[in-house]
Amino acid sequence: MRKLLNIGIEQLKKMIEEMATGSLEALESARASIEGDFNSTEEIASRLHIIRAEVLDLATELLVRYSPVATDLRFIQSAIDVSYDLYRISRYAMEIERTARLVQGPMELSKKAFPIAEKAVRISVVAFRDLDETLVGKLLELDKQVDSLYILSLKALNESPERAGDALVMRHLERISDHAKEIGARVIYIREGRRL
């Protein structure tokens, strides 16, 4: 029984890994869009939507078949949540690309925040893959940095409404960084059983 459950958990890990790669591709594509280079982020988000459904199917099957407990249970619960986080990251990336297409104007703060948000996602993916809780502190720090830039983008709207595009993109980057932080919280939950 144990071996069959292990096979399922390994499969879940592979699917999350694939989603992680996809969400990073989506972010890269979104970053290019604010430089004027438009790709097909939407396709990536659609692909992640399909994988997320597969993660839910497999996780449900593992819960029903094997009644997992302890670390196994916490990992499966977390895989469901992380698949949602990664899917949402790809959706926000898609929204950034759409915003960049439709809204003109300077994107200074977004350009500054993008590498930080990307770094946060990359670190969260590694933290989850290696179940490395030492990286979670870094995620909290990066999330704060993105959040500060988001606040600045909102304040800037009072003086120059033409910076609305920047604020809209920042809003998505703030969400992306928040999902990366949530992935970190799941690492703590798997390792220590503590919910942050």
Add this chain to the structure above:
Amino acid sequence: MNLAIETRNLHVYYGNNHVIKGVDLQIPAKGIFALMGPSGCGKSTMLRTFNRLIELNDGARVEGEVLLFGKNIYSPDVDPIGIRRQVGMVFQYPNPFPHLTIYDNVALGLKLNRLLPGEKIRERVEWALKKAALWDEVKDRLDDYPSNLSGGQKQRLVIARALAMKPRVLLMDEPTANIDPVGTAKIEELLFELKEEYTIVLVTHSPAQAARVSDWVAFLYLGKLIEVGPTRKVFENPEHELTEKYVTGALG
């Protein structure tokens, strides 16, 4: 917390074999407390110390204290028969008396111990069979013999027999180990009903059953208490590595 049973530095020996090794355990009143662990870990032995049934085993020696609602049951002034009236027991194999009718199986303890006047016995038998969720299935054949009952029904009959004595605690030693899944589900539902009024101590080798039915769970391994706590906590986030291995099936 109102404790039904408490053990203090409990040791049990069979001859030179040290089976229970200094266990301190607190079992709250009214609820289901599961003792789980692999075969041979001492859980059934431990259960038998809670009603002094262990003394029927020649060569068994108990050290330490077992408190039943605050009173040490191993004090010299305590009558083990009186303890067993307060602490009912159900075993792995359903063991109704085959030569007695369904009715007499439940009434026997009351008659032998002269606990009730004759006219009250019928009422108590009906009450116990209803409590054990068996009444509807046997009310028209109380004079039949238990050999016609299914394994699950036999086990509920035995539970009714124990309940008829109005115990405060019910000890159950793997009560569903030899029952089919339908019978097992009925007994588990019954336990859920009974825990409102009784303290139930359930020995099980199945972590899945402990997770399904108990409110608290203790994990015993090689005669030692490894971990104890609320069931959800122990199954979601066990503190001890051995518990983690046992509940996930990775032990041994």
